[in-house]
Amino acid sequence: MTTTIRKNLVPALLILLAGLIVSFAALPLENTGWAEGIRAGVGIGGEGGEGLVREGQSPAGVVAMIGPLIKVAALMGIGALLTALGLWLIRMVRQTGSGRGEIVEGNR
Amino acid sequence: MAQTSRKMSTNQIKLYVDIFLLLSFILVNIPQATGIPFHEWASVLFILPLLIHILLDWKWIVSITKRMFGRLPGEVRFNHIFDLIIFIMMTLALMTGFVISEAALPALGIHITIDPFWSMMHDLTANLTMVLIGVHLAMHWGWIVSAFKRYFGRGSVSTSAATQGTD
Numbered sequence: 537m538t539t540t541i542r543k544n545l546v547p548a549l550l551i552l553l554a555g556l557i558v559s560f561a562a563l564p565l566e567n568t569g570w571a572e573g574i575r576a577g578v579g580i581g582g583e584g585g586e587g588l589v590r591e592g593q594s595p596a597g598v599v600a601m602i603g604p605l606i607k608v609a610a611l612m613g614i615g616a617l618l619t620a621l622g623l624w625l626i627r628m629v630r631q632t633g634s635g636r637g638e639i640v641e642g643n644r
Numbered sequence: 645m646a647q648t649s650r651k652m653s654t655n656q657i658k659l660y661v662d663i664f665l666l667l668s669f670i671l672v673n674i675p676q677a678t679g680i681p682f683h684e685w686a687s688v689l690f691i692l693p694l695l696i697h698i699l700l701d702w703k704w705i706v707s708i709t710k711r712m713f714g715r716l717p718g719e720v721r722f723n724h725i726f727d728l729i730i731f732i733m734m735t736l737a738l739m740t741g742f743v744i745s746e747a748a749l750p751a752l753g754i755h756i757t758i759d760p761f762w763s764m765m766h767d768l769t770a771n772l773t774m775v776l777i778g779v780h781l782a783m784h785w786g787w788i789v790s791a792f793k794r795y796f797g798r799g800s801v802s803t804s805a806a807t808q809g810t811d
Contacts, residue, residue, distance in 0.1 A: 544699050544702070547698075547702045548695055548699060551695060551698055551699075552695075554731070554735075555731075555735045555738075555739075558731075558732050558735040558736065559735060559736070559738075559739035562736055562739060562740075565761075565765070566759065566761055566762065571759075571761040574760055574761045574764050575759070575760055575761055577760075578760035578763075578764070600676075600677055601674060601677035603676065603677075604673075604674035604675075604677045605670070605674060607674075608670055608674060608774055611775050611778065612774050612775070612777055612778035612781070613778060614775055614778060615774070615775040615776060615777065615778025615779040615780075615781075615782065616778040616779065616781055616782040617778075617782075618778075618779070619778070619779045619782035619783060620782050620785075623782070
């Protein structure tokens, strides 16, 4: 157990450090014109995140969980489907390419 | 001998961590249903399984990083770059979540004014991360299916069965 922790301590700290670097690198974004534009559009102090159950409010029931779950499933599904399609296309192109290669080889 | 067979393989640990990570990821991404306080505290706790998930593949990450500019199969190179993008996106989603915290930080005595820019960035990075996780799952679908078949499928050698066998 101690060995496992010792072995993983440096990589874990490196990962956390990388996370901190990414976070601090993103902070200056709040001073860009883009950020100003968003603030001007929404209004400073606007909370955003419509439909959220805020502190003090009781969380939604099981039925109301379906909507957010559908959103998560849809977004992840889009990524997965696009990847599956991309991988299928790559396989098809490779197969066609290798098929042509065989014909050329045969002609020679 | 029994102790050796009871020991889980790295792949088995990876599968259990990944299942837990995916379920936590889904739970963390439905604040409309769970409520903001749960969403924020669960997101803080989510860092731990995420860290373990990365650490379990640390050797692979180091090895591929070293060979990044050498000869590598296209799929491996893509996965490595893509994993880095997911890491950046998840970090940004977490960071922007801290910056617009309504429950976790106030509970710790830190009160902040919510900036609509970071609020918008949080929604954007969280939604993008969901799409990227979909891609990540599809890229590793072969491993997921084979690991499930191996450890949960019919005729799979469970740890208890293996232990019984050796005992």
